[in-house]
Amino acid sequence: MANDPRIFGADSPKVWTIPPGADFLRALAGTLAAETGLAGQPDALSDAIIYLPNRRSARALTLALYDAAGETPILPPDVRAMGDLESDEAPPSAETALIALPAALSPAKRLGALAAMVRQYYAANYRTDLPPASALAAARELSRLLDQAALSEQADWSKLSDLVESADLAGHWHGSVKFLKIITEAWPDFLAGEHAMDPFVRRLAAAEALAAEWAANPPHTPVVIAGSTGATPAGRVLMKAALGLPKGLVVLPGLDTFADGEAWTAIRQSVSHPQNSLIDTLDRLGIAPGDVATWPGIPDTDRRAARRRLIHEALAPADATADWRATLKTLASASGSTVEDFALDALDGLTLIEAPDEAAEAEAAALLMRQAVETPDETAALVTPDAGLARRVSSLLKRWGLDVPPSAGVPLGRTPAGSLIGLCANWALDPSEPVALVAALKHGFVKDRDGLATLERHFLRGPRRWRTLKGLRDSVLTRHEIEPYPRFDGDDQAEAAALVDRLIAVFDRTGADVSGTDRVDGKAAAEVIAALAGEISEAPLPWAGEDGRGATVLLESIAELSDYLGPMSPRALVDIIHSQSAQLTISAGMEEHPRLSIRGPLEARLQSASRVILAGLNEDVWPQRPAPDAFLPRRFRADLGLNDPEDRLGLSAHDFAQLACAANVVLLHAARRDDSPAVASRWVWRLKTLAEGALDDRGAEVLAPGDGDPLAWVGVMQARGRGSLSTEFPVEPKPVRKPEGWPKRLSVTRVDLLQRDPYASWAESVLGLSSIEPMNAPLGPAPRGTAIHHALERLETENGPKTAAHLLSLLEYELARVGEPLEDWAARRAVWARTVDWYLGWRSARQASGKDVKLEVRGKLDYEIAGQPFTLSATADRVERLPDGALVIIDFKTGNPPSDKEIAAELSQQMPLQALIARKGGYEAIPAAPVAALEYVAFKAKPDARIVGTSSRLTATPGELADTAEAGLKRLIANYRDQGAAFLSAPRVQFVKYDNGFNRLARRAEWAGDTEEGEGGDA
Structure with missing residues (x-):
C-alpha cells in the first residue's frame, strides 16, 4: 500500500462527503484506487474494510474498484453490508462472531410467534378464534413497532401505562394500548425463554461489540464507512468507532456544504428535511459541518453548485422558505451572479414533465430510455419507489428487445x-x-x-x-x-x-x-x-x-x-x-443491461447515469406518507422515545436530492393515478415555485422538455394505433364475403337468427365461430331448457307413473345433471310443483295420446333457391295427430314465447316453418297432413299455453302462416345469396332479446353507443 496517502494522512479529515449528483461509488472507488496505487498493486486494498448500506452497493463498489484499477485483476477489500434504515439487510455476520450473542429469530418465527400471541389475546379477551391471516396482519404491525423501538435509542415502553392513565383517549385506544402489552411484556419474556434476540437489537449489540474490539485492538488497515446517513443506532456506533482508528474514515452522501450555522439550526428542527439525518449524525459524532471535507477527485462547476443550492432550497420545509424571492437573491449573491443567471445555471439539464396518467408516464419513461440507447455511450437510469411503474416500464422496453429488470426484484x-x-x-x-x-x-x-x-x-x-x-x-x-x-x-x-x-x-x-x-x-x-x-x-x-x-x-x-x-x-x-x-x-435473475437500469431510490442513492429519470413524483408515492400506527396513538411516540415517523420523509427527500442534482435529470409525475386526480410531489411544487420566482413566465418554459418531448412521442404512437384501426375497419361492420351458394342449410331457429342478427349468423356459419361459456357459469336458459325437455320426454317414453311426484323427480335429476345447484332446486321446488300440477292437467286434456304423440321429431325440406340447393331443418318438441288426422305442433318454452305480433311481422318464423315441414311430410315417421294448430307451452313459474293465430294481432290459420313463411324464406335466402348482401349487427335491435355472443366482435359498444354489453336488445 502507498505510504500515507492523502485521505489516510495523519492530518487529513476523518469525515468526508461526496456531493449530490456525483456517482458516489465510482467517485469513492476512483480516489481509493488512485491514492493507494491499486492499478499497479492489485492487493493495495485487500486488507481494507469498507462498509456500505446494502449488499447491492457492496457488489457495485467491487466492480467500480475493478474499473478504477484499469480493468485489471485485483484482490478486493472486505466490503460489508452494514444495513440501512430502509433496507432489509440481515445483521452483520462478521461482527456477531466477536461476541456470544443469542441467535436472531428468523423473520418467519418472529412473525409466527407474534401472531400466536395475537390469537391468544383475542381468545382470552374476546373469546374469538382470530383467523391466521388476520393474526399475521396484526403481527406485522407489532413487528414494525418493535423495529421502530429498536431504531430509537431512547425508546422506553415502561412509560406506556402511565401515559394511558393520564391521557383522555377514545375507548378503542385503551383497548389498543392493552393489546400492546404483547410487545411490552409478553415479547421480552418469549425472547428470554427462546434465548433469542430481535434482529435490530442484535445488530446494535454486534456493532457495539465490534466498536469495543476496535478500541482494544485498533486495526491499522483502512476502515471506511461510506454511503450511510447514520440513520440507525448501529450505523452511528460503527461510525464513531471508525473515527478513532488510525485509518478510519466516514464518507457521507450529499452533505450540504453551503449551509451556514443558522441554516443548520433550522434543519435540526425539521425531521423531514433531507439534511436532518446527516446533521443529527454529525452532532452525535461530535463533528461540526464545517469540518467535513469534500471528497477529492470530484470535478465541480458553477452549474453543478447552482443545482445543488437550488435543490436543497426546494426541499427545505415550506415554513422556512416563505419569501422565495429573498431566498433566490441570497442564493444568487452567494454564487456571485444575478437571480436569472443563477436560475438558468441551476435548471440547465433539468426537465419536468406531467403525464396525463400513469400509463403515459410509463410510456414516456420507456421512450426516454430507448432514446438513450440510440445515443452512443449514453446511460440512463429510471429511479422510482413505485414497483408497479418499474415493472411496467420494464415490460414496455421489451418491445424493442431491451431486457432491463427492476433492481428491486419482483414479489x-x-x-x-x-x-x-x-x-x-x-x-x-x-x-x-x-x-x-x-x-x-x-x-x-x-x-x-x-x-x-x-x-x-x-x-x-x-x-x-x-x-x-x-x-x-x-x-x-x-x-x-x-x-x-x-x-x-x-x-x-x-x-x-x-x-x-x-x-x-x-x-x-x-x-x-x-x-x-x-x-x-x-x-x-x-x-x-x-x-x-x-x-x-x-x-x-x-x-x-x-x-x-x-x-x-x-x-x-x-x-x-x-x-x-x-x-x-x-x-x-x-x-x-x-x-x-x-x-x-x-431478484429477477437476469443480467443487468450495460447501459440501462431501473432502480429504487435506496439502490440508486450511491449511483448515477448520464440521464437520470425520476418517476412517480406524486404525493403518497414519492414521498410516501408515513404509515399510521394501528395500535399506538401518534402523540405517545415522543413521550415513549420513539423516532418521529416523519424522519422517513427526510431520508426520502435526501435520496431525491442526491439524484436530482445529476447533470441530466427528467422529473416525471402523473396528473391522474388509479383513475383519480393526483397531486404532484411537494418537491416538484417547490421546484416550480422557485423557477417561476426567478424567471417569471419563463420558468415553465425552461423546465419544459423542448423538441424531444416524450409525451409528444407517446401521442404519436397512440394516434398511429387509432388511425390504423379506423383506416382498415369501418366503424360499423358490414361484411359481405361468404362461400358460393351460402347458406346451404339452416334450422328454423337459425332462420330467425339470420333475420334478427345477420352478423351473428355470418360469424357463426361463415367464420365458423362459436361462443364459449365461461367456467363456473350460472345455469343458463339453454341447458335449463334442454333438461326440462329431457324430463318431459322421459315422462312420456318411460314406463314410470305419470304423476306429479315422478315428474318432479325427473326434473330434479335432469336439472342437477346440467348444473342446477341443489340449494336452487330446494328454493324453487314449491314453484316447480305448481308448474308440474298445471302441466299434468294440460296433458290430460289433450285429444291425442299414446302412439299419436311423437316427441323430439326431426324433419327437413329441400329447396332450389336462386339456382342453388337449400335445406330447411327442424326438431319439433311434440307433434300430436288428432282423430281427424290433422296435426298439432307444440313447442315448449322455459321463458316467454314469441308474441303473435312478432310472428305477424315475420321476425319469428320457427313455428310457421315447422308447420310448413309437417304439411309437406318432412318429419320422420309422420306422414304429410294439414296442421290444425301451433301451440306454445311455457313451462315456467307462471305456466301458460297459447295457440298461435288466435289473437287480434294475428288471425291467420297455420296453413296461411306456413305459406307466408315459405315465401319469406325463399326471399330471405335469395337476398343473402346476392353478392352484395351485407350482414348487419342486430339491425332490428328491439327484437334481439340477448347477446348472441358476437357483440364484442362487432364492436357494438364503439358505434352503437351501448353501455352495457350483453344486455338484451340494448346489447
Whole structure:
C-alpha cells in the first residue's frame, strides 16, 4: 500500500462527503484506487474494510474498484453490508462472531410467534378464534413497532401505562394500548425463554461489540464507512468507532456544504428535511459541518453548485422558505451572479414533465430510455419507489428487445416458481374446480398437458356439474347425454377422461387434496402442495433458479409459521401462502443491461447515469406518507422515545436530492393515478415555485422538455394505433364475403337468427365461430331448457307413473345433471310443483295420446333457391295427430314465447316453418297432413299455453302462416345469396332479446353507443 496517502494522512479529515449528483461509488472507488496505487498493486486494498448500506452497493463498489484499477485483476477489500434504515439487510455476520450473542429469530418465527400471541389475546379477551391471516396482519404491525423501538435509542415502553392513565383517549385506544402489552411484556419474556434476540437489537449489540474490539485492538488497515446517513443506532456506533482508528474514515452522501450555522439550526428542527439525518449524525459524532471535507477527485462547476443550492432550497420545509424571492437573491449573491443567471445555471439539464396518467408516464419513461440507447455511450437510469411503474416500464422496453429488470426484484408470487406454488395451493383446495385446475395445468412448468385443450373447451365450461375429479370424469363420459348438439365426439371424451385419470393419480400419490379437511397442519400441508408442484413440473422445476430458491424459502417460512399458528383451515393456509409470497421479493435473475437500469431510490442513492429519470413524483408515492400506527396513538411516540415517523420523509427527500442534482435529470409525475386526480410531489411544487420566482413566465418554459418531448412521442404512437384501426375497419361492420351458394342449410331457429342478427349468423356459419361459456357459469336458459325437455320426454317414453311426484323427480335429476345447484332446486321446488300440477292437467286434456304423440321429431325440406340447393331443418318438441288426422305442433318454452305480433311481422318464423315441414311430410315417421294448430307451452313459474293465430294481432290459420313463411324464406335466402348482401349487427335491435355472443366482435359498444354489453336488445 502507498505510504500515507492523502485521505489516510495523519492530518487529513476523518469525515468526508461526496456531493449530490456525483456517482458516489465510482467517485469513492476512483480516489481509493488512485491514492493507494491499486492499478499497479492489485492487493493495495485487500486488507481494507469498507462498509456500505446494502449488499447491492457492496457488489457495485467491487466492480467500480475493478474499473478504477484499469480493468485489471485485483484482490478486493472486505466490503460489508452494514444495513440501512430502509433496507432489509440481515445483521452483520462478521461482527456477531466477536461476541456470544443469542441467535436472531428468523423473520418467519418472529412473525409466527407474534401472531400466536395475537390469537391468544383475542381468545382470552374476546373469546374469538382470530383467523391466521388476520393474526399475521396484526403481527406485522407489532413487528414494525418493535423495529421502530429498536431504531430509537431512547425508546422506553415502561412509560406506556402511565401515559394511558393520564391521557383522555377514545375507548378503542385503551383497548389498543392493552393489546400492546404483547410487545411490552409478553415479547421480552418469549425472547428470554427462546434465548433469542430481535434482529435490530442484535445488530446494535454486534456493532457495539465490534466498536469495543476496535478500541482494544485498533486495526491499522483502512476502515471506511461510506454511503450511510447514520440513520440507525448501529450505523452511528460503527461510525464513531471508525473515527478513532488510525485509518478510519466516514464518507457521507450529499452533505450540504453551503449551509451556514443558522441554516443548520433550522434543519435540526425539521425531521423531514433531507439534511436532518446527516446533521443529527454529525452532532452525535461530535463533528461540526464545517469540518467535513469534500471528497477529492470530484470535478465541480458553477452549474453543478447552482443545482445543488437550488435543490436543497426546494426541499427545505415550506415554513422556512416563505419569501422565495429573498431566498433566490441570497442564493444568487452567494454564487456571485444575478437571480436569472443563477436560475438558468441551476435548471440547465433539468426537465419536468406531467403525464396525463400513469400509463403515459410509463410510456414516456420507456421512450426516454430507448432514446438513450440510440445515443452512443449514453446511460440512463429510471429511479422510482413505485414497483408497479418499474415493472411496467420494464415490460414496455421489451418491445424493442431491451431486457432491463427492476433492481428491486419482483414479489415471489409474480415469478414462475412462486406463481406455480400459489396456483397449486388454490388447486389443492378443490382439485376439480375448473378455474384452479386449468390455471395450474397451463403454467409454463407443467410437463403433461395432453388433452387439456379438449377438456377445457368441451367439458369444463358452463355450470359445474361435479364436485370431485372422479365426478368430473363421469361428467366427461356422459356429457353427450345432456348436449343437444355436441361439438365433441367419442375421441374427445376419451382424451379428456384420460387426462382426468392422470390427475386423479397425481393427487393420490401426493395426497394434496385437502378439500374435505376442516383443519390442516400448515407444515404438512405445505409439503403436499410442494409435492404437487414438483409432481406436475419438469424436473428440477420449480426449485431451480432464484425464484426456485425463493419458493423453497416460502415453504420453509410456512412451516415455521405453522409451528406457532397450529392447525388451521385449508383456506387460511392458502391465504397465508399468498400473503407471504407477496412479502418475499426475488431478484429477477437476469443480467443487468450495460447501459440501462431501473432502480429504487435506496439502490440508486450511491449511483448515477448520464440521464437520470425520476418517476412517480406524486404525493403518497414519492414521498410516501408515513404509515399510521394501528395500535399506538401518534402523540405517545415522543413521550415513549420513539423516532418521529416523519424522519422517513427526510431520508426520502435526501435520496431525491442526491439524484436530482445529476447533470441530466427528467422529473416525471402523473396528473391522474388509479383513475383519480393526483397531486404532484411537494418537491416538484417547490421546484416550480422557485423557477417561476426567478424567471417569471419563463420558468415553465425552461423546465419544459423542448423538441424531444416524450409525451409528444407517446401521442404519436397512440394516434398511429387509432388511425390504423379506423383506416382498415369501418366503424360499423358490414361484411359481405361468404362461400358460393351460402347458406346451404339452416334450422328454423337459425332462420330467425339470420333475420334478427345477420352478423351473428355470418360469424357463426361463415367464420365458423362459436361462443364459449365461461367456467363456473350460472345455469343458463339453454341447458335449463334442454333438461326440462329431457324430463318431459322421459315422462312420456318411460314406463314410470305419470304423476306429479315422478315428474318432479325427473326434473330434479335432469336439472342437477346440467348444473342446477341443489340449494336452487330446494328454493324453487314449491314453484316447480305448481308448474308440474298445471302441466299434468294440460296433458290430460289433450285429444291425442299414446302412439299419436311423437316427441323430439326431426324433419327437413329441400329447396332450389336462386339456382342453388337449400335445406330447411327442424326438431319439433311434440307433434300430436288428432282423430281427424290433422296435426298439432307444440313447442315448449322455459321463458316467454314469441308474441303473435312478432310472428305477424315475420321476425319469428320457427313455428310457421315447422308447420310448413309437417304439411309437406318432412318429419320422420309422420306422414304429410294439414296442421290444425301451433301451440306454445311455457313451462315456467307462471305456466301458460297459447295457440298461435288466435289473437287480434294475428288471425291467420297455420296453413296461411306456413305459406307466408315459405315465401319469406325463399326471399330471405335469395337476398343473402346476392353478392352484395351485407350482414348487419342486430339491425332490428328491439327484437334481439340477448347477446348472441358476437357483440364484442362487432364492436357494438364503439358505434352503437351501448353501455352495457350483453344486455338484451340494448346489447
